[in-house]
Amino acid sequence: MERTPRGGKELGFKLIHAWIWEYVLKHTVGVNIIQELTKLLPFPTALQYLEGLENSLASKPAEELEVSMRGGLLQPALERKDLERPLLELKSELRTLLGEKRVDAQQAKVIRDEFRTLAAKAWILLGPLVLEEFAASTIAGKRSLRAQSSVRSPHPVAIPDSEDRSFHDTQETFVDRRFEQxxxxxxxxxxxxxxxxDVKIAEVKRSVVVLEDAHHSLKKLVKDQAEVCKQHVRLKNPGTxxxxxxxxxxxxxPLAHALGLEDDNMYEDKDRPSSNAHCFQLSSEYPHPSNSQDPYSSPSHPLLLDPGLHNTKETARALESSWSPSKITGRVGFMHGGQREKRPFQEIDLCGEVLICNSEQTVRECKHGSTQRQxxxxxxxxxVELLKRGVQEHGKGHWKKILNDNTDAFxxxxxxDLKDKWxxxxxxxxxxxxxxxSxxxxxxxxxxxxxxxxxxxxQYSRIRFLTQQHRDxxxxxxxxxxxLRLFNNRNGSQSLDSGVTSKENKTKERKEKKKEKKTNKR
DNA sequence: ATAGGGGTATCA
DNA sequence: TGATACCCCTAT
Structure with missing residues (x-):
């Protein structure tokens, strides 16, 4: 039987060694760790394994070999994941140990043993590839060995050219050089x-400055506009x-502190804290972002502009004309659909210039002859107790049943109302x-x-609205x-006016649609 | 009839 | 003044 040339084994050894080192290097950061590992990696197991394989290869006919390779003899016994996890764990352990510079003999032995196991496993994983090269370089032409493994090495190893001096270098030099590379x-x-x-950070910093400027100017604009609005619209409840x-x-x-601000669900009601007390209780677990070391603590939300569109002068006039105070006084006590037992209405001061309209909602009510708010x-x-009992009895969502059970109390x-209260x-x-x-x-x-x-x-719905509206x-x-297309050249008021118009148009459209619906019903 | 979006009166 | 409680609207 033909003995395998010595060079083949060395090559195989180098290959697996280099691969392991590449792997380790890839997952390790410190040079000291690598140095420490060098002492711990003799790979005798891999060597023995290689020799054993060599012998069994030498004693088998080529066809049989090929069959057994195809049949999985040399198929990797491990998934890469299985190798990777223990290696990573070992690495972190090593890092800890080396960080403390206390690798005593016993620890070193444990590590060494584990690494030997890993090396053996690595060999199994890499076997087919190594053997392919092994066959090509040592018994080329005599045997055709082609490992049919579907597994490829995650880190392809550069095979030293036979003319390359490094091929003849000692193992250590080879590895060292590879490390340097x-x-x-x-x-x-x-x-x-x-x-x-660095470039990105600089960009972000510049953007932050720009946004802060924008925020300040917008804030000022809003305040000015608000002053104008206040002069033209008197609210029923000045407090609002x-x-x-x-x-x-x-x-x-500052909204940018909020993690996942872009997430619409973030401020949904279900996510809101039940109380400030509760927040306080939890604050120790989740410190305020301002306590963090982040040097780019954010400015306030850049788009805090409220156009106050439906409260502008024009809107106010439109409201006054479409909703005369006398109409309202006449409507006090109107029974909405006759279904609901009305509670007494609030006194409304219609004298003077008190304009009782805060929103489109109220506008619609007035326009369609409904009553004022309860x-x-x-x-x-x-x-509340009855409601709880009712929900226990009938389940959530069966409000009518719950109501009918307690018509007097409710x-x-x-x-x-029951649904809302719940x-x-x-x-x-x-x-x-x-x-x-429960x-x-x-x-x-x-x-x-x-x-x-x-x-x-x-607030959030406003922000969302404003952000969308001004995004363009x-x-x-x-x-x-x-x-600042909208606000440049001191044309702010003009631009804003056009915004008002479009908004009003929209409102009008809505109203007209509603009218159509009504007439259709009739 | 119900669910869910939304406005506003009122509370602390 | 922010947050809640209550009420209203409308799609399904």
């Missing part, structure tokens, strides 16, 4: 990445002026429905410090200058 490449890519990162003009958004915390009626404890309420109970008292025992207060998963109160539903008109040009 790889380390150099690593360093180069790292500095390249750092450069890219800011609310109706959307000025509350001006007081928002006065609020507080839910009594009894009612006098003046509709099934919709919604609030769920929302703010974390009430669950179903079994009796009617409890549960800790809310929303985690936020009290210093950061997310915008409420109204405000943008950052490629030259990092703010493109």
């Amino acid at each position: 790889l380390e150099g490449a690593l360093r180069a890519s790292q500095s390249e990445l750092q450069n890219i990162l 002026t800011s609310q109706c003009l959307g000025l509350s958004v001006l007081n928002l915390p 006065t609020q009626k507080k839910w009594s404890n009894e009612e 006098r003046g309420r509709t099934e919709v 919604r609030n109970l769920e929302k703010y008292e974390r009430l669950q429905y179903g079994t009796t025992s 009617l409890t207060i549960e800790p809310h998963p929303y985690l936020r410090s009290p210093a950061f109160n997310p915008p409420n539903r109204t 008109s405000i943008s950052i040009s490629p030259h990092n200058t703010l493109d």
Whole structure:
């Protein structure tokens, strides 16, 4: 039987060694670790394995060999994942040990043993590839061995050319040189990445400045506009002026702190904290972002502009003409559909210039001859208890049944009221429905410090609206200058007016649509 | 009839 | 003044 030339075995040895090192290098950062590993990696197991394979190869006819290889004799016994995980674990352990510079003999032995096992496994994984080269370089022409493994080495190993001096180098030199190459490449890519990162950071910083400027100018604009609006629109409840003009958004915390701001669901009601107290309780777990080390702490939300469109002078006039005070006085006490037992209406001051209209909603009501808003009626404890019992009995969603069960207690309420109340109970008292025992207060998963109160539903919907509305008109040009098409050249008022017109048109369209519907019904 | 979006009166 | 409680509208 022909003995395999010595060179073949050396090559195989080098290959697997180099591969292991490439692998380790790829997953390791510190040079000291690599140095330490060098001492721990004799690979005797792999060597033995190789010798065993060599012998069995030498004693078998070629056809049989090929069959057995195809049949899976040399197929990798491991998935790469299986190899990777323990190696990574080992690596982190090594890093810890080396970081403390206390690798005692016993620890070293454990590590060495584990690495031997891994090396053996690595050999199994790499076997077919190595053998292919092995066959080609040693017994070329005599045997045709082609490993049919579908598995490829994750890190292809450069096979030293036979003319290359490195082929004759000692094992250590070979590996060392490979390290230098790889380390150099690593360093180069790292500095390249750092450069890219620096450029990006600079860009972001510039953008932040631009956005802050924009924010300030927009804020000023909003305030000015708001002053104008206030002069022309008198609200029924002056306390809600800011609310109706959307000025509350001006007081928002820096939104960019909010993780996942882009996520629309973030500020959904279900995600809101049940109370500030609860927030406070949770704040220790989730410190306020301002406590973090982030040097790019963000400015406030850049698009905090409320056009206050339906509260402009024009709108106010339109409202006055379409909704005369006398009409309203006449309508007090109107029974809406006759289905609901009305509670007494609120006194409305129609004298002078009090304009009782805060929103489109009210406009619609007036236009269609509906009544004014019901006065609020507080839910009594009894009612709430009845509602809870009803939900337990009939289940959530069967409001009519619940209402019919207690027509007296729920006098003046509709099934919709029950539904709304239950919604609030769920929302703010974390009430669950179903079994009796589940009617409890549960800790809310929303985690936020009290210093950061997310915008409420109204605020958020405004922000969303405004962001959408102004997305096209405000943008950052490629030259990092703010493109304030809407506000440039002191044409702000004009541009804004045109915005009003379009908004009014939309409102008109809606109204007309409604009219059409009504007439169609008739 | 119900669910869910949304406005606003009122509370703390 | 922000947050909640209550009420209203409308698609399904």
